[in-house]
Amino acid sequence: MEKFLNLGSQPLANSYIKKSNLKLKEKKFKLQVGFNKKNYLVSIINTVPKEKMFNNEYPYKSSESKTMRKSFKDLAKKIKKKYKPNFIIEIGSNDGAFLKNFSKNIAVGVEPCKNLARLTVKKKYKTFSEYWSIKLAKKITKIKKADLVYSANTLSHIKKLDEIFNAINYSLSRNGILILEDPSLLSCIKNVAYDQFYCEHIYVFSTIALKNVLKKFDLEIFDIQNTKTHGGSNRYFIKKKINNIYKIKNSVRAEISKELKFGLHKISTYKKFSLKVKESKKKLLKIFLKAKIKNLNIIGYGATAKSCTVLNYCQVGGNFIDYFYDTTSYKIGRYLPGSKILIKKYKKLDKKKVDIAFLGAWNFKEEIFKKEKNFIKKGGKFITHVPIPQII
Ligand code: TYD
Secondary structure: EEEEEEEEEEEEEOEEOOOOHHOOOOOOOEEEEEEEOOOOOOOOOOOOHHHHHOOOOOOOOOOOOOHHHHHHHHHHHHHHOOOOOOOOOEEOOOOOOOHHHHOOOEEEEEEEHHHHHHHHHHOOOOOOOOOHHHHHHHHOOOOOEEEEEEEEHHHHHOOOOHHHHHHHHHEEEEEEEEEEEEHHHHHHOOOOOHHHHOOOEEOOOHHHHHHHHHHHOOOEEEEEEEEEEOOOEEEEEEEOOOOOOOOHHHHHHHHHHHHHHHHHOOHHHHHHHHHHHHHHHHHHHHHHHHHHHOOOEEEEEEHHHHHHHHHHHHHHOOOOOOOEEEOOOOOOOOOOOOOOOEEOOOOOOOOOOOEEEEEOOHHHHHHHHHHHHHHHHHHHOEEEEEOOOEEE
């Protein structure tokens, strides 16, 4: 693996700090990203033990996002119409935002974060609060195999991909399909969205890399959809090679050719990206400095895991940002890891109190701009770092 990006010493992205713990030393790790020339996988080099990240205090809930709720609902509708599954396993079922679109008799969840698993159990969905493994796959599919395995924004969080796909392969019926959804490496590199890299995102997948990983298990991608979630994601439709029901669609060839044209198979592309990240840091700091000199009131909007990478890499803290607004109940009253900026309960932006808001949740830009149209009308601005740092 060749290292191409160094994002410095970073805290654990989703470890929001309680006021009483502000003085305690935070756990840090070196956030470095590398490229594997053999299989084209891009991954962080030093990983954090999964138990430290996915425990009974996991803050992210899919259901709290309108965009995610809609995305899952639309996909579920398509799945029911096209694939008519009788047994669905969701790996990383979070709080049930996807599962809830299916009958309780046919859909089960796997969710190691106990605080989240409790929520799907409450909704009467059978949920296994364990990490996905071959042992668990055998237990779940003892009576029948799954005709659909779904996993969104989860497999990129798991280090041992071979074990994961082995267990998925075991779980799938002969003609069963696997649908995966994760941030797209092409979007990440094109948008200089280096904040897709944090402790939980062990991998950011490209199609060419995923294809190589799947090959070992006689699994193949037969369709790809680009989605807007999480700043540009890919939804991969995967089948066993022996399954001839689904032909490989042009979307797969098209995505691969886009990736090769952009150079996702070459280390030089990642080295160029790394230079752009350094540039991005300089530009972002310049913008913050200028705004501060003008005495403008700057806050943060959306205390995302992604913003943890940006703030800590660029060393932006209370020196520039007074506080963050966020809608997630768990985060309110806590402080962002590393930068230790207070997170307050979201209120509609008021131009009398706020001049500029740093878009931590840039992936929800459209939703946020709609919500804050009055602030924008009155001359309120946003700072974003994607694709280039600018005031909008
Ligand atoms: P998310 O996009 O999941 O990012 P990450 O995976 O990097 O943590 O998180 C979005 C965060 O932004 C979440 O904490 C909720 C917050 N948010 C708001 O506060 N207001 C909004 O209008 C939106 C869309 C999100």
